[in-house]
Each structure stands twice: as structure tokens, then as C-alpha cells.
Amino acid sequence: MSTDTRHMISRGALAAAVALPIVFLAGMAWAQVEGQPTPGGVGLPATVTEVGRETQFFYNSILLPIITFIAISVLGLLIYVCWKFNEQANPVPSKLTHHTGLEIVWTLIPILILVFISIPSFRLMTKQVEIPEAAITIKVTGNQWYWSYKYPEDQGGGFGFDQLMKADADLVPGDVRLLSVDNEAVVPVNEVVKLQITANDVIHSYVIPAFSIRMDAVPGRLNETWFKAEKEGLYYGQCSKICGKDHAFMPAAIRVVSREKYDEWLAESKKKYSAAESPVKLAASETIR
Numbered sequence: 001m002s003t004d005t006r007h008m009i010s011r012g013a014l015a016a017a018v019a020l021p022i023v024f025l026a027g028m029a030w031a032q033v034e035g036q037p038t039p040g041g042v043g044l045p046a047t048v049t050e051v052g053r054e055t056q057f058f059y060n061s062i063l064l065p066i067i068t069f070i071a072i073s074v075l076g077l078l079i080y081v082c083w084k085f086n087e088q089a090n091p092v093p094s095k096l097t098h099h100t101g102l103e104i105v106w107t108l109i110p111i112l113i114l115v116f117i118s119i120p121s122f123r124l125m126t127k128q129v130e131i132p133e134a135a136i137t138i139k140v141t142g143n144q145w146y147w148s149y150k151y152p153e154d155q156g157g158g159f160g161f162d163q164l165m166k167a168d169a170d171l172v173p174g175d176v177r178l179l180s181v182d183n184e185a186v187v188p189v190n191e192v193v194k195l196q197i198t199a200n201d202v203i204h205s206y207v208i209p210a211f212s213i214r215m216d217a218v219p220g221r222l223n224e225t226w227f228k229a230e231k232e233g234l235y236y237g238q239c240s241k242i243c244g245k246d247h248a249f250m251p252a253a254i255r256v257v258s259r260e261k262y263d264e265w266l267a268e269s270k271k272k273y274s275a276a277e278s279p280v281k282l283a284a285s286e287t288i289r
């Protein structure tokens with residue numbers, strides 16, 4: 001192969017390595033509807049929390065380029081070896097079986113890549129796991145097949161309610177099929193919300209993509225996660241543990257509003273929900289109170 005051809009091939013490979021992530025990134029730049037899936041959307045959903053932005057940066061700008069580079073390099077190497085060392089081109093094969101230098105290199109490079117990834121990864125994980133001082137604590141319980149919420153008394157709450165998916169017949173314009181619910185949970189904007197998550201029957205998983213939260217709801221166990229939404233709006237999520245026949249029909253919906261509206265909602269809900277105490281008995285709630 002002439003030097004020119006070789007240069008062309010390596011330049012082509014380099015261009016592909018650079019272009020592929022850009023194509024992915026361009027996909028993500030397509031307007032994503034916040035809080036719900038976007039038809040034809042590519043990439044991660046729009047996020048409205050700092051942790052979400054950092055998670056997406058980690059994925060899009062660190063992991064994706066590394067993955068793309070490794071995949072293209074390995075593929076290139078395979079193609080090169082098939083072409084260079086096939087029987088016709090290379091009738092007398094080498095008898096070499098060990099190469100200490102090469103073995104050290106192919107062990108060391110993956111280790112270095114992993115160490116490089118681990119630094120931002122652990123930093124991000126710490127941020128997700130360490131819960132800052134929370135303004136609001138909400139207890140979320142997974143049931144077959146809906147979510148229940150409890151707002152504690154000492155924060156102006158003292159009520160609980162169930163959140164069930166709206167049936168197709170109940171949808172009004174603006175609703176999203178399979179995501180809209182009868183009772184939305186409400187939280188104030190720009191305040192740290194702590195969620196305590198558990199389940200009544202089987203393992204569920206509480207996920208709101210726009211907040212970058214995903215936490216297993218396990219019977220008999222109280223898991224915690226947090227978010228601080230920076231934008232008002234309605235954010236949907238879904239259970240993401242296969243939890244039975246209606247697993248796909250237990251969406252979660254959180255509406256983020258201003259502090260004033262939140263206080264109003266709290267006062268109204270207190271009247272509305274405490275009149276009709278939640279029909280569902282929250283197994284774990286008695287033990288933590």
C-alpha cells in the first residue's frame with residue numbers, strides 16, 4: 001500500500017472518530033420537550049437540574065467519545081489484520097506467541113482509561129448520593145401499580161395521596177397519554193427536595209429523567225434521593241423495574257411551581273386530601289414516624 005493510501009485511510013478513520021460524536025451531539029441539540037419524551041428525539045432527555053447537566057456532560061462529552069474511539073479503533077485494527085495477515089497476503093505466519101511489551105501495553109491502556117473515567121465518575125456519584133440540606137421532604141411509595149405521596153406535617157403538609165395514570169377516556173387536551181396522572185405531586189422551584197422512596201408490595205423504581213433521579217423502591221427499605229429543579233414545569237417519569245402486569249402504566253408526575261404557588265397548593269391539598277384520607281395503607285410510614 002502506498003504511503004498516500006495509508007494516509008488517506010488514517011485520515012478517514014480520524015474524520016469518522018471526530019464526526020460520529022458530533023452527529024450524536026447534533027442529535028441532542030434537536031429541541032427536546034422538557035419533562036416528557038420527544039417524538040423522534042435523539043440523545044438524553046432535557047434536564048433541569050445541576051446534577052442532570054453534569055450527568056449528561058459526563059455521558060456525552062467523556063464516555064461517548066471514549067466509547068466511539070475504542071469501537072472505531074478496534075474495528076479498524078480488525079479490518080487491518082484481516083487484510084494484512086490473510087493467507088494469501090501472508091503465506092508464512094509468524095510463530096510468535098508471547099510479547100511481554102505488547103501484553104503490558106494492552107493491560108495498561110484499559111487500566112489508564114478506567115482510571116481516567118473513574119475520577120469524574122466518582123465526583124458525580126458523590127454529588128448524587130450526598131443529600132444537601134433539604135427544604136422539602138416527600139415520601140414516595142410504590143404500589144402495584146401506582147405511586148403514593150406523603151407530605152410531612154412539619155412542612156405544612158400532613159396529607160398523602162395516590163397518583164394514578166389517567167385512562168384514555170379521561171384525557172383532556174394538553175395531557176400526555178400513558179404519562180398524565182390524576183393527582184400531580186407539587187414542589188417549589190430552586191429548592192432542594194429530598195425523596196424518601198419505598199414500596200408496599202414488590203420492587204419498583206422511581207425515575208424522573210429531567211431531574212436525573214432513579215431510585216429503587218424496595219419493600220421494607222427506605223431509600224433516599226434528591227433534586228433541585230431549576231425550571232417550573234411538569235415533569236414525567238415512569239417506574240423502571242418490571243413490577244407486574246401494569247408496570248408500564250404507573251407513571252410519575254411532579255409539577256414544579258413558584259414558592260407562593262406551592263404554599264397555596266399545600267393549603268388546598270391539606271383540605272382536599274385529609275378529608276379523604278389516603279385509602280392506601282402505607283406499611284413503612286408507621287415505622288419511621
Ligand SMILES: [Cu+2]
Nearest residue numbers: 204205239243
Ligand atoms: Cu413499578
